[in-house]
Amino acid sequence: MDTEEQTLLSCPAGVPVKVLRVAGGAGFHLRLKNLGLVEGKTLTKVHSHPFGGPVTVRLQHTQLAIGHGMAKRIYVEISS
Amino acid sequence: MKRLILIGNPNVGKSAVFTRLTGVHATTSNYPGTTVSYTAGLTRIHGEEFEVVDTPGAYSLEYTNEAEKVAVDLVDSGDIVVNVIDATNLERNLLLTMQLLERGCPLLVCLNMWDDAQHKGIHIDVEALASYLRVPVVPTVGISGKGIHQLAEDISAFSERLDAHGQFPRRHEHTRSQKWADIGEIIDSVQNLEHRHHTFLEWLQDVSIHPGSGLVFAGIVLLSAFFGIRFLGESIIAYAMDPLFERGYRPLVSQISGWLDGWPLVHHILIGKLVNGNIDYLQSMGMLTTGLYVPFAMVLPYIMSFYLALSLMEDVGYLPRLGVLLDAVMHKIGLHGFSVIPILLGFGCNVPGILATRSLETRRQRFIACTLISIGIPCVSLQAMIMKLVGAYGLGFVAMVYLFLMMVVIVLGVFMRLIVRGFLPELILEIPPYRMPSVRVTLHKLYFRSRGFLSEAIPLILAGIAVINILDYFKIFDRIAALTAPVVTTIWGLPREAILPIVMGFLRKDIAAGLLVPLDLSLAQIMTATVLLSLTFPCIATFAVLFTELGWRDTLKSISVMLVTSVVFGGLARVLFGVITG
Incomplete structure (x- = not known):
């Protein structure tokens, strides 16, 4: 398994990645958890929207949009 | 129970x-x-x-x-x-x-x-x-x-x-x-x-969220919504409401007008002024004439077509996508992508738009969004009147009114982003899959929204008209007009009587716009006046909800922003529209 650590913002689109950890306050953790995004989950980035726009990801059967700065604080590894 | x-x-x-x-x-x-x-x-x-x-x-x-x-x-x-x-x-x-x-x-x-x-x-x-x-x-x-x-x-x-x-x-x-x-x-x-192949809906989902094709798609959706709303609204007016008022109601109300001949004040309040000896639904300003024609024959058709379009976008699951696509732009005005939803709702009626800001996370965002909605977003009642008054000269001029208001929103938003303290949380939302809307739910919503409009608007419109006619009969407005004339004539370039519609806008925007008709304004003046109706005092319902949602301190701040905006941008509108229309 490739263990190179990246953020959700920097990781390539279209490849399944595993969430390693989330940096940020309790409120941020809570909002992600409420949407089903917790450590250990596998998700796939769909697009990074330009000009500081959000990152869209596919998580199980849902699609989420996560703000630019938030995506920077979600660390992932490519699960190949 | x-x-x-x-x-x-x-x-x-x-x-x-x-x-x-x-x-x-x-x-x-x-x-x-x-x-x-x-x-x-x-x-x-x-x-x-x-x-x-x-x-x-x-x-x-x-x-x-x-x-x-x-x-x-x-x-x-x-x-x-x-x-x-x-x-x-x-x-x-x-x-x-x-x-x-x-x-x-x-x-x-x-x-x-x-x-x-x-x-x-x-x-x-x-x-x-x-x-x-x-x-x-x-x-x-x-x-x-x-x-x-x-x-x-x-x-x-x-x-x-x-x-x-x-x-x-x-x-x-x-x-x-x-x-x-x-x-x-x-x-x-x-x-x-079990694995399934991509369906057409899933393909459409991908296209409409893609950073490039999504914007094109959004443009198509919003333009078709605009033209769809106009087409449906105008059709209801032309094929249902106008025939009803002309052939069905006119003989009756003319009869009443005849009976009231001996009571000038009552005639003035119920029927209003006669234009060339006839009732003019737009200009007469009586409770039984303009007071019923405006809500039923001018605004209701647009309420129905607007909410039909909005419900479709909402129920299909399109709105969150618009929020994602516009997120970066919204950041520039101190908001994030989700605010697109309250703003779109505000185009129907500012009240639900302001209520929908509850889904925003911080007080700062709520303040900015509420202020922008109450100042720069014309509700469907006002838009129906813009369509009628400005649209008579061509849709291009309607577009200019909208573009001008959009410019106001952007300038104000950027200004408030810099001035209002607090931080801007980021967008995080679920993008639901597209779903077929339920006809039942859509009709249910449409019914409630139309009924809500009629039950809230009609008493206000009728009361407003009664007040206007009494004040007019005793020539009280002349004094107010003399007082506000410097701003109205010098800065906004409108006749001094235009203060009447602007003040009445506090009651209802639609009836206020109707009051512009007898003033015999030029196209540029009509455009400036309709812009001002949006910028100045929000109507009483919006004001009440602003107060309950923001509290008196922030409402006062919001009102101060509004007053400055109306004077400055009203003047700017006069100059710009004057140049454009020659």
Whole structure:
């Protein structure tokens, strides 16, 4: 398994990645958890929207949009 | 009477289940879909009456915004809690279910979107799920009504058991960290996935969220919405309302006008001024003439077509996509992408737009969004009048009015982003899959919104007209006009009498715009005046809701921003429109 650590913002689109950890306050953790995004989950980035726009990801059967700065604080590894 | 609370994640079809359960007997309706307050209705099952409450979508009992808080606060008031969950997204939905069980809620699970799950190749063992959760689980399709009968039966059985045993026993004890593990275990044993090929809807989903093609798609959607609304609105006016008022109502009201000949004041209030000896529905300004024509024949058709278009975009699941695409732009004006939804609602009526800002996370965002909506977003009542007054010269001029207001919103937004303290949280939202809208839910909403408009607007319009006519009869407005003349004539370039419509805008924007007609304005003046009607004092309903949502301190700040904006941008509008129209 490739263990190179990246953020959700920097990781390539279209490849399944595993969430390693989330940096940020309790409120941020809570909002992600409420949407089903917790450590250990596998998700796939769909697009990074330009000009500081959000990152869209596919998580199980849902699609989420996560703000630019938030995506920077979600660390992932490519699960190949 | 027992109280039934419907609770669930956003976009799981709670409103469709609610509509199915209550029929048309809902007592209140607070702009469902983007429900930020609750909706209550009644239903009768096997002779027992229940109060059914539809709550705003919540992902978790640990709420993160005001709208979710409303739902969480309501949970404990329910005798029975129906947790509506999306069968296509079992894992995420079960978090709330587990929390509800943990809280000891008397729970029933409604596994909605059952047909969608099957189309997507998601198979769920309902019995296994029910025995895991140890509560009744009913698969339903809210849109078609499938399974609702069973749900009603289960509710009734549940109610009987409650009556027999009294307090509902607390069933589950979980530690927090265990919750996801439990959910994982449940999912593994009850859900089976099978791979399916991409459908056309999924392709469309991808196209409309793509950073490039999504913007093109958004442009097409918004333009077709605009032209669709106009086409439908004008058609209702031309083929239904105008014939009704001309052929049906005119003989009657002319008769009344004749009878009132001997009472000039009464005639002035009820019928208004005659133009060339005839009643002119737009200019007469009587309670029985303009007072009925404006709400029924000019605004109502646009209310219906606007809300039809909005409901479609809402129910199909398009609005969150627009939020994602415009997120970067919205950051520039101190908001994030989700604010697109309150703003779009504001185009219908500022009141629900302002209420919808409850879904925004911070006070700063709410202040900025509320101020922008009440200043720069014309409600459909005003827009219908813009269409009539400015549209008579060509749609290009209507577009200029909109562009000007958009410029005001951007300039003000950038200004407030820099001035108002606080930080800007980021967008985080679920992009729901596209779904076929339910005709029943759409019509239900349309009915409530139209009825809401008529019951709120007509008393205000009639009272407003009565006041205007009395003031006019005794020439009281002349004095006010003399007082405000410097701003009105010198800065805005309007005749001094134009202060009357601008002041009346505080009551209703539509009737205020109607008051512009007898002033014999040039095109540039009409455009400036309609822009001013949007910029100046929000109508009384908007004002009241601003006050309750923001508190008096922020409302005063918002009003100060509004006053400065009206004077400055009113002057700018005069110059710009003067140049454009030659």
